[in-house]
Amino acid sequence: METKAEFSPLLDTDTPLYMQVYNYYKSLIVSGKLPPKTKLPSLRHCAETLGISRTTAEGAYLQLCADGYILSKPKSGYFVTDLYFHAPRPALAPQAEKPAAPLYDFASLSVDRESFDFNLWRRYLKSALRQDERLLSYGEVQGERDLREALAQYLAEKRNVVCRADSIVIGAGVQSLLHILCAVLHDKKTVAFCDPAFLQGRAVFQDHGFTIREREADAQIFYVSPSHMDRRGDVMPTDARIALLKRIAARGTLLIEDDYDNEFCYFDRPAPALQGLDGGRHVVYIGTFSRLLLPSIRISFLVLPDSLAARYREIAPLYNQTASKAEQIALCQFIRDGHLAGQIRKVRKLYTQKARLLETAVREAFGKAADVRLRETGFVVQVRLRMPLAADDLEQRARKAGVSLRAENDANGACTLFLACSGVRASDFPDAAARMRAVCLLQDTETPT
């Protein structure tokens, strides 16, 4: 084996020579060039071959022994151990190719680039990063107290949510909080979801041994996102909210209200939170800032009823905080300075404008081929086609034409498209509308240029 050429001590002057020898042999062992049970050269031979002193060679061999790469057998020398796994590792199956992002995405409620003032947020985060002493310690397990206080005030004022800083738990994303909530709710066993497609919520409850029930009436816990009851983004009207609260109070069900996106559902102003309507007795409220500010900000929160807040306190030391402390500090000041309320006003205004522009663009493209109207909620444009088309097939063909959208057939077979305006630039609406028209009228999907 030609080994000398690979050992080039002069290339690395920072590492002690004996460690260079160590690394050299280690790489030969780990790569399988020196298989298990191979005898290493004697110390004298090693020193001569590599042009080093015997002491240096001995230092390297001792370290190789200490780290389990070689064994010293008295009177016979040094041998490579059989611990390392030298066979080539089977390659993982290649990850499934992600489908290319659609050119125009009317299906996801992604955030609009114009909606967020990055410079402003950066300023708050920079200011948080200057708090050296605070960042040197672990944060409160429940979340930073000042953020919880600012949140409690904000929620009481803007969302009718009945809460105190003590009943709020901060976490990095809804799932982190559901893990804690499942531990708090350990005496319950069954849960039902208003939206059965909320797989990430189901997964956490199942992981914690809960049984998923199909019907609200059969479960001890009912999980509802009043502003996203289904894939069309239907919002629960106030009378349905009140009826639901009466049902769960009568049955003793615990309600989990995931207030995801509620702020953005109404052109005018959001519907009242179930938690507030209930007086905070039977409802756990969950909110998140990922959609309100930036998807990359992972801060969400739970508001617990008093009985559960007391139970949370008992187990709190067992659960670490997951949210970034710097981002918590920044967000606290951001809320205190009124920017959260301002951000919501700004986004609502932006989306209102965009939804109207989209409505106009689609109406102009489809003409008499569809009945186009703006839904009251969700900044969604609803396009009821006058020709019968299969919704699944239409979604797929639209996707091929670069447009991601949701379509649905009603009982009579009529097909309706639901277009969320937030994820597409307004300047792209005309082109997107032309593509959709071509797909729906079974024309060539390339738009005329």
Added chain:
Amino acid sequence: METKAEFSPLLDTDTPLYMQVYNYYKSLIVSGKLPPKTKLPSLRHCAETLGISRTTAEGAYLQLCADGYILSKPKSGYFVTDLYFHAPRPALAPQAEKPAAPLYDFASLSVDRESFDFNLWRRYLKSALRQDERLLSYGEVQGERDLREALAQYLAEKRNVVCRADSIVIGAGVQSLLHILCAVLHDKKTVAFCDPAFLQGRAVFQDHGFTIREREADAQIFYVSPSHMDRRGDVMPTDARIALLKRIAARGTLLIEDDYDNEFCYFDRPAPALQGLDGGRHVVYIGTFSRLLLPSIRISFLVLPDSLAARYREIAPLYNQTASKAEQIALCQFIRDGHLAGQIRKVRKLYTQKARLLETAVREAFGKAADVRLRETGFVVQVRLRMPLAADDLEQRARKAGVSLRAENDANGACTLFLACSGVRASDFPDAAARMRAVCLLQDTETPT
């Protein structure tokens, strides 16, 4: 009821008048001043009392109806609903007062202020925050690919860990990752912990329905932190590591190696990771940056064996990423630029110096009353007292004297203190040593001034 005085429309010119009327009644209802079933003034009376138009009053009442605060009963008027809970809420029991932080903390391995270059980290985070487009989207569920690639390379070079970017999962803290790991390991049922005091790990496994076994041999999973086998911070020597790997391979046990703090355990260089010694076949490796960089940075990672990585891929879409995307982007560049390796070198050097200074300070204070020596690992000074003392009692009295420390009695009743140097400033060592001496020699705990 004197209500007019409270309604001051001129104070708030941004809110439409009808919403001011709405807010005014809402506050009366929510505060209980207008109890359930109370009849509201007629529209005409309301308009007259508040000095507004009838249309404005009607707008406010309609919104109150829509939001569930009042009900309209045909031909009889508007009534407060009975949904709101007006009784004063029982106050939560006050949170237990946290014990005051000790003046000198030799018990926790908290991070040294001098150990971290804040300005450097701030620069990386600021640079990450400039990547507007990237921050506008949700990140990869497994963690940012470029960070996983940088980590894989770092771990292979510095920790002998056998891994690829594909087998790494990023998360906000060890618990977030254990939740995912428990879902991946769903076919196993039992787990044992090398350190039974690791309550936060036990909690997650118990939440997922695992049974905790006392003995390694009785469990399908064995959780070990080789650099923190117990409260004294004992480190597992290399021969014990090899023996453990042979045992688990023979039994088919899965090992979880929580490599917490390993980089800081040795004056010279850390012991090889079990994962690498095993060739990554039966070991799940967990690492974290909270202690290496800043406690407030919540980035940890799992390295999965191939079989588990394949299983993770199947369920990955069910589990959101919890770590801050901005911090992931910053950390990736920080590692690529070699600062992680530099940081470890810097901290190790700092702690080596401090441990020696602490050894000297304690030796001078105790004189012949104790046998003081530096442990080989963990930057811990070990103080073996020559007088018999009960460790528990000693810990409590030290705490009263402002010093937090760990003490242990051996089988012969001899008492040994274990002092970690990282959390106390070197300039405080003489005062802290004097206080400890006073506690051990049962003198007045106030140091002479």
